[in-house]
Amino acid sequence: MKKNEYSADLVNKGFWFTEFKKTIELYQTGKTSKEIKKMQEEENVYLAPSPDTGKRMVSTLQKRVECLPPEIIEHFLSFDISTQKMINLLAIMKNNRLFFEFMYEVYREERMLGKKELSDSSLRIFFKNKVQQSEKVASFTDGTIKRLSGAYKTFLRESGILEDSTNHYAAPIIDIQLENSIKASDWEPYYKAIMGVA
Known part of the structure; x- marks a missing residue:
């Protein structure tokens, strides 16, 4: 999937924070992507309920980790859990254009306007707009959009x-070191999205 394409693939993927953290730990110990895939096939290191789910998890988690700036991977384990979860969310946004646009156009704007909660109508309006803007999103079924x-x-x-x-x-809570790393890179739009700032 090209990064600029809309996708509904998040319906089949989880937040997978524990597994994301484990993937970073494996990379930090020098494991390659091929070695991690083999470990999953042979040892089920992600405790996936089926081999197919395990394959999907490996592929997804590697994409999430590999898109991160090296210094974030290097310092990941020194961050608190709240910051680590934000890094996972950033990686999900980086790998899924539609989710990033939701975060930037809905969550960020609502936080800037002082809204206190995410309403179902905000989600409906977001997807209605995307259906009008994109043939790809227009091809999603109502069930897919609900999921x-x-x-x-x-x-x-x-x-x-x-x-x-x-x-x-x-x-959201973000460590100042992570904030500085993001602001010094091309990740600033993603930072603005999760922090709800202009």
């Missing part, structure tokens, strides 16, 4: 941006 909406909310809950039992926004 994507659910996946987006799950990712925000698991990252800590939405409170667990509600759709109320919680202020």
Whole structure:
């Protein structure tokens, strides 16, 4: 999948924070992508419920990690869990244009306007606009859009941006070192999206 294409593939993927962290740890110990794939096939290091799910997890997690700036990978384990979860969210956004645009156009703007919670109508309007803008999104079924909406909310809950039992926004927490690394790279739009700033 080209990075500039819209995709509904997040309906089949999880936030997978524990597995994301494990992938970084494996890279830090010198494991190659091929070695990690082999470990998953032979040892099921991600505890996937099936071989097919394991393959999807390996491919997805490697893309998430490999898109990160090297200094973020290097210092990942020194960050607190809240910051680590934000890094995973950033990587998901970097790998999925539609989710990034949701974060930038809906979440960021609502935070800037002082809105307190994510409403179902905000998600409906976002997807309605994308259907009008893109033949690809227009090809998604209503069921796919409903599942994507659910996946987006799950990712925000698991990252800590939405409170667990509600759709109320919680202020994201980012380590100053990560903030500086992002601002010094081409990741600034992603930073603005998760922080809800102009």
